[in-house]
Amino acid sequence: MKTLKIAIQKSGRLNEKSVELLKKSGLTFENYKSSLITTVNNFPLEILFLRDDDIPEYVQDGIADLGIVGENVIMEKNVKEITYLQKLGFGKCSLKLAIANNSDIKELSDLNGKSIATSYPVILDKFLKESKINAEIREISGSVEISTNLGLSDAIFDIVSTGGTLKSNGLKPFADVMKSEAVLIGKNGIAEHQHVIDLLQRIQSVLRAEQTKYVVMNVSKANLPEVLNLLPGIKSPTVVPLADSEWVAIHTVIPEKDFWDKINRLKTAGAQGIVVMPIEKIIL
Numbered sequence: 001m002k003t004l005k006i007a008i009q010k011s012g013r014l015n016e017k018s019v020e021l022l023k024k025s026g027l028t029f030e031n032y033k034s035s036l037i038t039t040v041n042n043f044p045l046e047i048l049f050l051r052d053d054d055i056p057e058y059v060q061d062g063i064a065d066l067g068i069v070g071e072n073v074i075m076e077k078n079v080k081e082i083t084y085l086q087k088l089g090f091g092k093c094s095l096k097l098a099i100a101n102n103s104d105i106k107e108l109s110d111l112n113g114k115s116i117a118t119s120y121p122v123i124l125d126k127f128l129k130e131s132k133i134n135a136e137i138r139e140i141s142g143s144v145e146i147s148t149n150l151g152l153s154d155a156i157f158d159i160v161s162t163g164g165t166l167k168s169n170g171l172k173p174f175a176d177v178m179k180s181e182a183v184l185i186g187k188n189g190i191a192e193h194q195h196v197i198d199l200l201q202r203i204q205s206v207l208r209a210e211q212t213k214y215v216v217m218n219v220s221k222a223n224l225p226e227v228l229n230l231l232p233g234i235k236s237p238t239v240v241p242l243a244d245s246e247w248v249a250i251h252t253v254i255p256e257k258d259f260w261d262k263i264n265r266l267k268t269a270g271a272q273g274i275v276v277m278p279i280e281k282i283i284l
């Protein structure tokens with residue numbers, strides 16, 4: 001079967017996490033900063049390092065079979081003839097309209113006749129049309145947050161994550177337009193390719209593991225029913241006897257998202273000596 005090509009960002013916000021995900025998926029490859037293409041040693045895959053702007057079209061045109069890119073870039077490039085294979089859980093951000101802290105813009109309709117600076121003119125134009133706002137879009141390629149202070153625009157439309165960049169430029173968020181995260185995309189039809197099925201299985205096993213912790217705890221038999229009640233496990237928790245016949249050890253997995261809440265409830269229910277370990281992969 002032919003070698004697949006995956007396009008990832010050469011440098012920038014998504015590069016490191018994309019490389020890390022592929023390595024955690026068991027792929028071994030050299031990652032020289034200067035190289036634009038590298039061959040995976042132990043899987044029929046080549047990695048292309050590109051500007052993120054080019055990735056959706058490369059995948060649509062079949063120059064790359066797969067790509068890792070932000071949903072915002074796919075929307076901005078208006079690329080539709082691709083297949084979404086997997087949300088990847090990193091590069092999470094929002095695209096927001098923002099205004100100066102002292103702006104007299106109070107509601108969306110106040111943007112009529114105003115100018116908005118952005119590097120995302122296509123997404124912004126679509127939003128303004130849907131909202132029936134007639135504003136001027138000023139396209140700039142970066143440092144968008146400074147444009148209002150420079151008198152270049154009345155509002156901005158850009159990526160916001162922590163909100164730190166807005167704050168340090170005297171801006172405040174005004175309206176949320178879209179949320180975005182990094183996604184694995186493929187050219188149409190590639191999802192059925194056996195190597196893609198294999199790669200996706202590996203990636204999903206890493207993503208599942210990242211969202212979960214392996215937990216071992218000791219519980220007295222008297223408290224066992226109450227503790228088990230709190231634990232789903234993958235199928236159900238493993239219960240093993242201890243040398244002290246009144247006690248057992250429980251092995252289970254707990255989702256990262258409500259981890260501390262769950263641990264505190266387990267402690268209240270009688271769990272002791274709780275040991276938490278990272279998981280490398282979960283294969284269902």
Ligand SMILES: Nc1ncnc2c1ncn2[C@@H]1O[C@H](COP(=O)(O)OP(=O)(O)OP(=O)(O)O)[C@@H](O)[C@H]1O
Pocket residue numbers: 009010011012013014050051052053069070071072073090091092093159160161162180181182
């Ligand atoms: N502050 C942030 N927090 C989380 N994700 C972000 C943030 N900023 C950008 N992203 C996501 O990472 C992607 C890449 O951002 P980056 O700033 O590296 O892009 P770029 O400068 O256009 O890179 P390139 O040189 O590849 O064109 C964005 O399209 C977005 O999906």
Ligand SMILES: O=P(O)(O)OC[C@H]1O[C@H](OP(=O)(O)OP(=O)(O)O)[C@H](O)[C@@H]1O
Pocket residue numbers: 013142143145158159160161162163164165166
């Ligand atoms: O809400 P925050 O956490 O402050 O993040 C938002 C900033 O992050 C991105 O820029 P980045 O730092 O990637 O630099 P860039 O301008 O070179 O893309 C984006 O363009 C915003 O400026």
Ligand SMILES: [Mg+2]
Pocket residue numbers: 051052053
């Ligand atoms: Mg870019």
